[in-house]
Amino acid sequence: MDQKTYNPYVSAQTQFDNVADQIGLDNPTRDLLREPSREFHITIPVKMDDGTAKVFKGYRIQHNDARGPAKGGIRFHPQETVDTIRALSMWMTWKCAVVDIPLGGAKGGIICDPRTLSMAEQERLCRGYVRQLAKVMGPNFDVPAPDVMTNAQHMLWMMDEYETIQGSHAPGTITGKPVGMGGSLGRTEATGYGVIYTLREALKALNIDITSTSASIQGFGNVAEHAARLFTKLGGTVIAVSCWDNEDKKSYTYRNLNGIDIEKLASIKNSFGSIDKQKAMDLGLELLDGDEWIAQDVDILLPCALENQITPATLEKISDKVKVICEGANGPTTPDSDEIIKAKNIFVIPDFLCNAGGVTCSYFEQVQCNMNYFWPKEEVLEKLDQKMTSAFHAVHELSQSKNLYMRDAAYVIAINRVAEAVKLRGWI
Numbered sequence: 114m115d116q117k118t119y120n121p122y123v124s125a126q127t128q129f130d131n132v133a134d135q136i137g138l139d140n141p142t143r144d145l146l147r148e149p150s151r152e153f154h155i156t157i158p159v160k161m162d163d164g165t166a167k168v169f170k171g172y173r174i175q176h177n178d179a180r181g182p183a184k185g186g187i188r189f190h191p192q193e194t195v196d197t198i199r200a201l202s203m204w205m206t207w208k209c210a211v212v213d214i215p216l217g218g219a220k221g222g223i224i225c226d227p228r229t230l231s232m233a234e235q236e237r238l239c240r241g242y243v244r245q246l247a248k249v250m251g252p253n254f255d256v257p258a259p260d261v262m263t264n265a266q267h268m269l270w271m272m273d274e275y276e277t278i279q280g281s282h283a284p285g286t287i288t289g290k291p292v293g294m295g296g297s298l299g300r301t302e303a304t305g306y307g308v309i310y311t312l313r314e315a316l317k318a319l320n321i322d323i324t325s326t327s328a329s330i331q332g333f334g335n336v337a338e339h340a341a342r343l344f345t346k347l348g349g350t351v352i353a354v355s356c357w358d359n360e361d362k363k364s365y366t367y368r369n370l371n372g373i374d375i376e377k378l379a380s381i382k383n384s385f386g387s388i389d390k391q392k393a394m395d396l397g398l399e400l401l402d403g404d405e406w407i408a409q410d411v412d413i414l415l416p417c418a419l420e421n422q423i424t425p426a427t428l429e430k431i432s433d434k435v436k437v438i439c440e441g442a443n444g445p446t447t448p449d450s451d452e453i454i455k456a457k458n459i460f461v462i463p464d465f466l467c468n469a470g471g472v473t474c475s476y477f478e479q480v481q482c483n484m485n486y487f488w489p490k491e492e493v494l495e496k497l498d499q500k501m502t503s504a505f506h507a508v509h510e511l512s513q514s515k516n517l518y519m520r521d522a523a524y525v526i527a528i529n530r531v532a533e534a535v536k537l538r539g540w541i
């Protein structure tokens with residue numbers, strides 16, 4: 114395993130600086146965009162079920178709102194750091210810009226492990242988070258959404274707390290809500306499906322028939338599960354899935370060289386994406402070390418878990434067969450890995466393009482909330498497919514015409530759009 118530690122904020126700034134140099138971005142715009150505009154560091158006191166009180170640390174970081182209200186998820190994670198949230202808030206700005214939706218970038222997080230909290234404690238934590246931030250969020254200012262280990266129920270508690278404080282309904286204040294409570298059909302599938310819409314287009318561009326391809330996936334949370342479902346539906350074969358086991362506090366790779374039945378795998382996972390090991394073995398899956406997902410002899414790697422998983426050290430294990438890396442997670446690849454990936458001639462669908470389906474559907478959710486009129490699922494997914502497909506082609510065409518690495522091409526489009534908004538507003 115790689116011993117070097119990576120700070121995602123340094124990675125996000127390094128990626129930004131490289132492209133800012135390439136496009137000759139002026140210094141004031143560069144200074145503005147390489148850091149978040151606003152940061153809120155909060156403490157959240159929570160009454161625990163046993164009668165004691167516990168104070169959790171939380172953050173909301175708004176990177177940029179020149180193109181529209183800041184937008185981005187809230188993560189619950191025991192190893193959350195402020196720098197991770199800073200990086201993720203920057204990536205949200207680029208994500209919304211590359212798919213051309215009128216939103217900016219933000220991210221939030223609470224240092225906690227929801228797997229060890231009761232539902233009532235989680236509810237009090239969600240409400241406490243909103244009580245601290247209600248003045249600096251809202252439909253026209255900053256709109257949160259689910260992310261790592263947060264779900265529709267958490268969003269609904271947060272919306273309810275916000276509406277109680279404001280004294281009026283404001284469903285557009287948060288997205289990823291349950292369907293029937295202001296949520297959009299298709300939002301649960303949106304990020305994973307978006308990943309596969311971009312993969313489908315990439316394979317067409319590379320002249321590879323999706324039905325002949327195999328994939329190995331890291332993670333089996335919401336993004337990975339729905340990506341695996343659609344990939345399989347389009348004829349691809351998933352042979353390995355790696356995910357965290359909360360009992361053993363380590364990850365495992367579950368493998369079937371003939372292809373994993375995704376529906377069956379989904380039926381034996383818990384709500385945090387951990388798979389029941391015994392049931393997996395009963396299904397005929399081999400149990401390998403967690404890191405083995407990257408070493409599989411497959412055409413496509415889908416890192417759909419956390420940051421810093423593809424590093425020069427883990428790349429040493431990668432098979433020569435791999436043709437595409439499809440970044441479902443945010444920041445899964447460290448900047449020092451990009452040169453190695455280029456040298457291996459692997460096609461990368463960069464994270465903030467690849468996983469933009471979630472926020473795109475969040476935007477559709479806001480639009481539907483504003484109209485108070487909700488679209489059928491097919492309509493949502495069709496609009497999502499159109500957005501993702503056209504964003505992929507815009508990035509791919511730029512990368513072909515200017516001979517740019519896909520990540521750099523996505524950055525060029527996103528940074529130019531945000532820089533333009535900043536200039537039009539007269540900020541710089």
Ligand code: GLU
Binds near residue numbers: 185469472
């Ligand atoms: N958390 C998701 C992301 O990282 C979705 C954000 C949103 O819907 O606002 O893109």
